[in-house]
Amino acid sequence: MMLAGKKLVITGVLTKDSIAFEVARQAQEQGADIVLTGFGRTRRMTERSATRLPEPVDILELDVNNPDDLTALTADLRERWGSVDGILHAIAHAPGDALGGGFLQAPTASALTAFQTSAISxxxxxxxxTPLMDEAGGGSIVGLDFDATVAWPAYDWMGVAKAALESVSRYLARDLGARGIRCNLVSAGPIETAAAGGIPGFDGLAGAWQSQAPLGWDATDAAPVASAVCFLLSDHARAITAEVLHVDGGYHAMGSPLPSLSSGESTAPPLTTPA
Known part of the structure; x- marks a missing residue:
């Protein structure tokens, strides 16, 4: 029961395929007391998904771009629990014209929306x-990331927003560490979620992962990513902060595959054995 007694806030649950849903499910199985957040028209999706969790769960209204919702979140959690041990940030959004290959033509307003919703949030x-984590003597903030060290086809301003997310995480780790609060990201391989459906070329991206990740990759299975999130939310990760933990089958460490030679011969030197 790695999360026994922990009080956790889980954002970003839309459908049962959401990474955040799997985090919520595993967290409950590991003994955590959780609440979900949702807002607007998508809240009904969150409510339907919540019924599939092992235990009933409350859903709090939270639009991260609405200061009143953020204030209300703090007040509700203080009244409900008095303290908070961890939160999952699984929030990202970019308008359609900020994705798809039109990086140079994307309206500045759309780029700013992606930045505000996906990084500043x-x-x-x-x-x-954090005031409620202070009451708990510390805590853990975990965000969901997608490798921002390279420029991906069609990802465009969301890729820029993810790079900003990584920087925000490092600065939070710097400023909150003295209070015993950690901030880390999990950089996941492509998972077939509702959000992924809005990314042009997602199927090709997932196919590349399946063929090149040393451990292979199942884009329909969010469980490995969720397990890493639960680890970072637990006391087992108490000395880890400012980290980007890749859960992608090892894809991030591989170079691009070399084109095959016309002769079919390998470029590798012959193997030798010691005399």
Missing amino acids: LREVAVAV
């Missing part, structure tokens, strides 16, 4: 929960 939720 990590600081916003951190500010909302």
Whole structure:
């Protein structure tokens, strides 16, 4: 029961295929007391998904771009629990015209929307929960990331937002560490979620992962990613902060595959054995 007694806030649950849903499921199985967040038209999706969790769970209203919702989140959690041990930030959004290969033509307003919702929101939720983590003697903030060290086809301004997310996480780790609060990200391989359906070329991206990741990759299985999140939310990760933990089958460490030679011969030197 790695999370026994922990009080956790899980954002980003839309469907049962959401990474956040699997985090919520595993967290409950590991003994955590959780609440979910949702807002607007998608809240009904969150409510339907919540019925599939092992235990009943409350859903709090939270639009991370609405200061009133953030204030209300703090107040509700203080009244409900008095303290908070951890939060999952699983929030990202970019308008359609900020994705798809039109990086140079994307409206600045759309790029700013992606930046605010996907990166600045990590600081916003951190500010909302850190007073309650102080009451717990520390805590863990974990965000969901997608490798921002390279420029991906069609990912465009969301890729820029993810790079900003990584930087925000490092600065939160710097400023909150003295209070015993950790901030880490999990950089996941492509998972077939509702959000992924809005990324042009997602199927090709997932196919590349399946063929090149040393451990292989199942884009329909969010469990390995969720397990890593639960680890970072637990006391087992108490000395880890400012980290980007890759859960991608090892894809991030591989170079691009070399084109095959016309002769079919390998470029590798012959293997030898010691005399």
